[in-house]
Amino acid sequence: MYEHDILIIGAGLAGLRAAVEGVKNGLDVAVVSKVHPVRSHSNAAQGGINAPLTDRGDDWEGHAYDTIKGSDFLADQDAVEVMSREAGDAVIELERMGVIFTRGEDGKLGTRAFGGQKVARTFFVGAITGSALLHVLFEQSLKLGLNVYEEWFVTKLIMEDGICKGVVAYDIKNGELHTIKAKAVIMATGGNGRVFEPSTQALICTGDGLSLAYKAGAPLMDMEMIQYHPTTLARTGILLSEAARGEGAYLLNSKGERFMEKYAPDYMELASRDVVSRSEQTEIDEGRGIDGNVMLDLRHLGRDYIEKRLGYLQEVSLEFLGIDMAEEPVPVRPGMHYLMGGIKTDLNGATQIPGLYAAGECANVSVHGANRLGANSLLDTVVFGRRSAEHAIEYIKSVKQNSNSENDLKLESKRLQSILDRPKGENIANLRNDMAVNMTKGIGVWRDQKSIENALSNLHDVKNRLPKISVEHKGKFFNTNLIFALELEFMVDNAEAIIHGAITRKESRGAHYRTDMPERDDKNWLKHTLVYHDTNRENNVRIETAPVTITKWEPVKRVY
Numbered sequence: 391m392y393e394h395d396i397l398i399i400g401a402g403l404a405g406l407r408a409a410v411e412g413v414k415n416g417l418d419v420a421v422v423s424k425v426h427p428v429r430s431h432s433n434a435a436q437g438g439i440n441a442p443l444t445d446r447g448d449d450w451e452g453h454a455y456d457t458i459k460g461s462d463f464l465a466d467q468d469a470v471e472v473m474s475r476e477a478g479d480a481v482i483e484l485e486r487m488g489v490i491f492t493r494g495e496d497g498k499l500g501t502r503a504f505g506g507q508k509v510a511r512t513f514f515v516g517a518i519t520g521s522a523l524l525h526v527l528f529e530q531s532l533k534l535g536l537n538v539y540e541e542w543f544v545t546k547l548i549m550e551d552g553i554c555k556g557v558v559a560y561d562i563k564n565g566e567l568h569t570i571k572a573k574a575v576i577m578a579t580g581g582n583g584r585v586f587e588p589s590t591q592a593l594i595c596t597g598d599g600l601s602l603a604y605k606a607g608a609p610l611m612d613m614e615m616i617q618y619h620p621t622t623l624a625r626t627g628i629l630l631s632e633a634a635r636g637e638g639a640y641l642l643n644s645k646g647e648r649f650m651e652k653y654a655p656d657y658m659e660l661a662s663r664d665v666v667s668r669s670e671q672t673e674i675d676e677g678r679g680i681d682g683n684v685m686l687d688l689r690h691l692g693r694d695y696i697e698k699r700l701g702y703l704q705e706v707s708l709e710f711l712g713i714d715m716a717e718e719p720v721p722v723r724p725g726m727h728y729l730m731g732g733i734k735t736d737l738n739g740a741t742q743i744p745g746l747y748a749a750g751e752c753a754n755v756s757v758h759g760a761n762r763l764g765a766n767s768l769l770d771t772v773v774f775g776r777r778s779a780e781h782a783i784e785y786i787k788s789v790k791q792n793s794n795s796e797n798d799l800k801l802e803s804k805r806l807q808s809i810l811d812r813p814k815g816e817n818i819a820n821l822r823n824d825m826a827v828n829m830t831k832g833i834g835v836w837r838d839q840k841s842i843e844n845a846l847s848n849l850h851d852v853k854n855r856l857p858k859i860s861v862e863h864k865g866k867f868f869n870t871n872l873i874f875a876l877e878l879e880f881m882v883d884n885a886e887a888i889i890h891g892a893i894t895r896k897e898s899r900g901a902h903y904r905t906d907m908p909e910r911d912d913k914n915w916l917k918h919t920l921v922y923h924d925t926n927r928e929n930n931v932r933i934e935t936a937p938v939t940i941t942k943w944e945p946v947k948r949v950y
């Protein structure tokens with residue numbers, strides 16, 4: 391058994407920013423991560439991080455309003471205010487820690503424009519922003535004495551009397567199962583992109599933490615809010631960052647028209663992501679696409695500029711499609727990218743379970759609402775990663791004794807063995823693909839009652855087949871086959887919450903666009919959906935709603 395003051399599950403930007411706060415305050419802190427920390431999905435973030443810096447003539451209210459409008463007024467405005475007010479310090483702090491942000495001709499930190507915002511306030515490191523941030527936070531937290539359980543996979547939260555007291559984790563290197571006890575646990579396990587196929591998210595983004603918290607009793611909020619990014623590379627689904635359009639790229643249809651003129655005359659290609667994705671899909675559906683794609687045109691930016699500011703995008707385009715962006719437009723289409731929903735938390739990252747905090751993409755503090763603005767997620771991870779640690783530090787002052795029970799360890803050990811002992815049955819990859827493809831069909835850029843019900847009935851089938859999946863490799867060392875089985879169980883819980891959120895919300899708002907109910911309905915649906923795991927209910931699901939916090943920005947019609 392291992393024990394710490396604070397245990398953080400996940401070593402992406404949210405987890406590592408929380409970790410820095412804990413170790414800086416002299417506490418015994420550990421992170422557990424199923425991959426080496428710098429292989430977390432945060433590493434893939436390209437475009438940048440938003441901050442309204444006052445010395446640029448920007449202000450927090452401008453950023454807050456763009457965020458709230460972007461969210462289609464579903465974000466809680468008190469949470470957005472916290473994020474916008476703390477953004478400037480958060481970015482400057484990262485720079486002081488050692489992030490070498492790209493600078494302008496004047497020597498000041500450079501900015502680029504991002505979608506849904508009138509002001510260029512996105513700070514960046516070329517097209518590798520996430521990687522730059524993650525490496526610096528990892529190095530800083532190690533310097534300050536962070537404990538790291540690397541390539542350990544959390545299978546269960548330890549709950550006693552409704553309080554979270556640690557985790558059971560599987561050491562992937564040797565197949566041993568351990569308990570790691572803690573006075574407070576911070577969930578920072580990232581998104582669940584792979585519940586959909588295709589997705590821009592890494593294969594490890596399987597929503598583990600969302601399921602762990604859900605099964606332990608925490609509600610998942612606004613799970614129907616799935617972001618489709620407008621520019622994923624044809625055939626592969628790999629992301630081409632919004633930075634391309636931020637730097638001036640056009641979107642063209644098969645007639646060579648900049649079609650965004652019709653849909654968002656003011657913001658054009660830099661309207662909110664949900665708006666641009668729907669516009670592209672309309673062009674494609676109405677026959678003005680090319681093989682199910684539209685074209686992203688960067689030629690007018692020139693080779694030098696592309697290579698200097700968007701080098702990584704050029705690399706991806708050349709490598710996967712053999713297209714040189716300086717010479718030819720690149721085919722792109724909308725693809726699943728981000729989860730706005732997540733484990734409901736308060737402004738300090740506290741969930742409804744004492745001892746359990748959540749931050750980053752797995753959490754829903756409610757700053758993104760029904761649609762996230764590009765470059766607001768990296769900001770969310772560092773602001774609320776820090777805040778959750780700050781409040782966990784306060785919370786543990788009153789936690790006297792931890793648990794000594796090893797009962798969960800015995801139960802988990804039995805459960806894992808029973809999965810390994812199953813006779814040959816369902817193939818994990820096939821079942822996973824079946825679920826994910828049907829999730830995209832049912833809960834895509836467009837959805838309606840019938841498509842959502844189809845996704846639900848497919849999910850029932852997947853759930854029936856789930857106990858029959860078999861793990862062919864029985865060994866102890868790096869049994870990734872067993873990990874895939876455990877991840878699939880987590881993904882199925884995620885899919886369930888997403889589908890129930892989507893069925894519940896009877897309107898269109900942000901990314902949740904129902905063709906059978908195309909209008910936003912503030913009278914009935916200016917509220918959050920909450921999905922609880924409840925074994926007393928049919929299908930083990932209980933739905934509730936919660937009000938949206940409106941402080942000073944009354945909802946208005948959203949036009950770009």
Ligand SMILES: Cc1cc2nc3c(=O)[nH]c(=O)nc-3n(C[C@H](O)[C@H](O)[C@H](O)COP(=O)(O)OP(=O)(O)OC[C@H]3O[C@@H](n4cnc5c(N)ncnc54)[C@H](O)[C@@H]3O)c2cc1C
Binds near residue numbers: 405422425579751766
């Ligand atoms: C391709 C791409 C580009 C993006 N670009 C941008 C951008 O430019 N700007 C922006 O603001 N946002 C961007 N985003 C979104 C943003 O990068 C993510 O939302 C954010 O980095 C998530 O950080 P996180 O710390 O919450 O989780 P992650 O970085 O995903 O980390 C999750 C951690 O949890 C661990 N973990 C998960 N499950 C378990 C388990 N069972 N046991 C142990 N450990 C576990 C993982 O090992 C990992 O360390 C992008 C996303 C993608 C996919």
